[in-house]
Amino acid sequence: MKYGVIGAGAMGVRFGTMIQENAGCDVDFIDTWEPNVEKIREQGGVYIARDHENKHIVPINIYYPEEYQGDPDAWIIFVKQMQLKDVMKRCAPIFKDHQIAFSAMNGMGHFDIISQYFPKERIIGGTAMIATVFNGPGDVDFMGAAGNEVMHMCNYDEQINDYTNAIEADFKQAGLGPVVTQNFMGTMMSKVVFNAVVNTICTMFEIQMGQFIQYPGVREMATQMFNEAYDACERAGIKLVETRQEEIDSVETVSHAYAYHYPSMYQDFSKNRPTEVDYINGYIAKIGREHDYVCRTHEFVVHEVHLAEQMRQFKSRFDVKDEQPVAEEV
Template identity: 55%
Template sequence: MKFTVLGSGAMGYRYGVLLQEAGNDVEFVDAWKPNVEAVRKQNGVFVSRDHENKQLVPIKMFYPEEYTGNPDVWVVFTKQMQLESLLQQMAPKFNDNQYVLTCMNGMGHVEKLLNYFKPEKLIAGTALVATVLNGPGDVDFIGARGAGTMNLANYTEKPDEMTHKIVTELKKAQFNPTLTTNFLGTLMAKVVFNSVVNTLCTLFEITMGEFASYPGADELSRQLINEAYDVCERANITMINSRQEELDSVNYVSKVANPLHYPSMYQDMSHNRPTEVDYINGYLVELGRKYRYEASTHAFLTHLVHLAEHTRHH
């Protein structure tokens, strides 16, 4: 199958490289010049696993304006803030036969993608896979091979033959995919997860394991999870996990799967890039307000992240 990765950062590299290793034809598109130039200069991307065994993996990388390929599936992994401009640039290359798969953090991307792709061709999900971009053309896969999991669902909640083929390739690439027929519940499970771990680890500049080792971590997590689930109930979103299962997921990933991992929001903050907090905690706040519910802890945390961004820039 032919895949084209749109937005070749940490997760774009992870999906693209592993799909390529599983025998697919994969190309990469990115707008970040240092990244594209590094890949061209070294003839590939350097891939490590848990900071070890760094090796060069040959890949094909293009700027948006020069890309002419026609993939079966676009794999979209850019940052929420950059998505619209990238889609506008790529619009002439999209056609009605192509599928789009995305596991981006936060919410807001689905509505943008639906402006370019048919609803029945959109598959979105969540990736519990830790990856770090060390720098241009240099990525580190965190966790043993096959350690992560992912959930995905069709926008229409009606899996077709092509969806099952995509899931088969993701299985071969060891992403451990679970196909659901609950679109919003699947996406919101990761938003809620990120609204706890990403935000708190970023504010205190700590790893997930350091967060989980705090004796009051469960109480903090529970307060944020309960508020988020209250919002989802009012919005008639059926979650794929119970509140307790969501807490268990936070604990498992933080204590067992990726205790040494700094979440992507921390990586953005530490490099003075804008964070995606408005698409995570901020999204829950806005959704709650639609239903006259104030997710006040999430609102407070959104402000704290913006305050941290503001003070770093002054």
């Protein structure tokens, strides 16, 4: 299949180049951030490393939406939640009826936007335990040893079809470790509730995942937050693909595996950009409110993160971590 990647950031580059390099598929990249597009064109591709080693250029084709004339079979969408509406509007003229849309973005809310351009039967949702760092325009670092990539994918309408199988085959050959499910909301929310603990707490305390897991009260904190999330989902009729205990255990295993990684929410925070907390903890709280259940911890955490964002205005410019790389963990 031929792919078009919308968003040539950390995860977009990782998925796109792995499919291009390992699966031998044609891949085009679409981006709207001018510094990134121009830098990639200037250097003849994107710099890629794995765990800070073997940094090399991978040639890619990159376009602004307005100049793209290609016709991919499937779009892979990796854009920040807050930017997606505007990016999709710019890309709308290049979408065609026969195309498929896949997205494994952080948080929830993006499928409401994507479904304005693609029918449910042509949308595939995904989640990924794949940490990637965007050092700057045209410069990406894959975190974790090759072969450790794990992701889930599920059709929005929960029906497996020929294009699901075709994309799964390409992702498998690419080394992305796909697992196909038939429980859309349960699959998507399993990653949301994980991020609602690790991403958010690491952001509030500006720490790496390995530092976070050293605190002896992590399991108790995680249990409290997961219980709220699972209670809200159960009231909404959403059955998560992982049990409560599996989610709690995953906090420890994943945090140890990516000990030196700063989650994506922290990277946005450290760059003075808005975080996606409303689409993670806020989305869990929204599900609770809609089903007569108050997720008090998640409601409070949303306020804490927004308070921390607002308080940055009082920091000296010398205190702000302007040089931290941008990371995406989806």
